Amino acid sequence: MADTLLLGLFDDVAPAADAIHDLRELGVPENRITVMSNIPYTPKMLGLTPPRQWFLPFIALGALGGAGIAFFITYITPYLYEIHVGGQPLTPFAPSAIMYFEFTALGSMVMAFLSFLLQNRFPVLRKQIYDERITDGYIGVQTQVGDSLLDAAVNVFEANHARILNRESAKAYKSPGMMHLAFWGAVGVLALGAVLTPLLLTYRIVKIPWLDGMNKSPAIGYQEGPRRAEPEGSVPINGPVLIAGQPASERIEASEESVTRGQMLFDINCAMCHGLGAGGDGPLKKYLPEIPALTDTRIQDMSEDEIFLVITLGRNRMPAIGENLTPGETWDVVNYVHSLGATSE
Ligand code: HEC
Incomplete structure (x- = not known):
């Protein structure tokens, strides 16, 4: 593959949009066109279709996971460690409802945030073709084309008055697919470990003999200390009633x-x-x-x-x-x- 990366800088949105249009005419697929700008132009203004968003399935998954955690805390835990309080059932309705609400909301929020990161291909691991003038207000249109389209693509940029045109061999800018997978895999493993390790201890699946020397260490209890005689004529208020x-x-x-x-x-x-x-x-x-x-x-x-x-x-x-x-x-x-x-x- 001898693909070439082309980065054209435009000083206005209209010629940039025209260039994108012409590139599409040439047969360059949309996912090969990247727009860089310090102004948030919508994809529509540039003649691109807005990228497909996958928020809903992620959020649904997060909500489901959150509800699962709430179920564990409000139902499984009390049955593992039975403590009856105030004549309430082991899973009282009102506090459980609050737990479900909180954890479902939390799960959806965390997953919405995560899916945002994922869909934006965070983090950026590869070398990026960039030009500092984009920060100063130029609109950068980047495309990756094969040899057969190279000349035509260069023509498109020039015909639409691209101010500057950079060319780089695409080899140096490999797609970081595997790196991404490794990154998020590592994050996932770490997060799972961070959540599960304390739980293993909490639920006594892993038992560590904690220091319980307090009740074995020498100490002088109240009853062993010197006692003062009670004042004369006092009435005991503790001690046996009958x-x-x-x-x-x-x-x-x-x-x-x-x-x-x-x-x-x-x-x-x-x-x-x-x-x-x-x-x-x-x-x-x-x-x-x-x-x-x-x-x-x-x-x-x-x-x-x-x-x-x-x-x-x-x-x-x-x-x-x-x-x-x-x-x-x-x-x-x-x-x-x-x-x-x-x-x-
Ligand atoms: C929950 C209600 C209730 C409360 C509170 C209560 N009592 Fe009574 N008390 C009764 C009833 C009912 C009887 C009748 C018992 C029976 O059937 O012999 C009674 C009977 C008595 C008797 C008579 C016992 C007998 O042999 O006939 C005395 C004295 C008495 N109460 C004193 C008290 C005092 C003093 C208090 C507060 C410290 C108190 N009660 C609080 C319900 C109550």
Whole structure:
């Protein structure tokens, strides 16, 4: 092949378009004609058909891949590592929908960008025939022709007033087909490795014995250090709540402060069922008709210890509230309940 590269420089778009037209007449295929310009002329202005674009299949592929990743994260991962949170199903709808949206959008965008690079034959790996005057405003029309068309092509350039005509043997400007393939292959392998390597570790397919010396290294735990004696007269707020089924802590005196604290805690923890003022008329009464008024004589006659136990352990359909209150707070509530006194039968 003794092809020759011709580069003609024009100072206006009209003669450039005419030259392209004449070259096409000669039988030069369109993919052998390249226009270089620092002004973005559309292919139509130059009499060329716009190149075919392949965005849609790439984007569809990206969207599909993104949805696949979302499926993996929202469906496969939770079944591999089952953790139930807040009574939700393992694949809750709303967060999954967000994941699908995000990853599908991300996949399409990445692939749109990639396909743009690919279709523009990025990166440019071969030596380019170029003339610096193109940067200054000339329009370069480059064509590659065989010996048989060479003279005719040169004539076309000259007839259309090409200012400068460069000739180069096409041998030095080989098409970089294989190089491109190698480049994108290497990029693909690297990208795949970058994505898969951490995943292999995350999903414990490759297990590395991470440093877990923390729990083996010598340390002085809280319970081993020197202990200070608690101040005199203090009431334990942690430690066992019950011992042998009975309150482990001593009853708190029913002072005014204790009753006031008890009322605040009662309004927060009990009033939704027993009602403000403990009249047995809280908003949940309609679901639990057996909620009693705590001002009943029967309940007022209960001992402090027993009410403490009812609050801590629950009774029948009354739930255990113990978790929400410290023993001291529970005594405050007991004092408040007793302070109400019996007002009804
Ligand atoms: C979810 C609703 C609900 C909440 C909250 C609730 N209770 Fe009750 N409570 C009940 C029901 C229902 C009963 C009746 C239990 C039964 O059938 O014996 C009851 C019964 C009682 C009794 C009487 C137990 C008996 O032997 O008859 C006391 C005392 C009592 N509650 C105190 C409290 C206190 C104090 C709180 C807050 C710390 C509280 N309750 C929070 C629903 C509730």
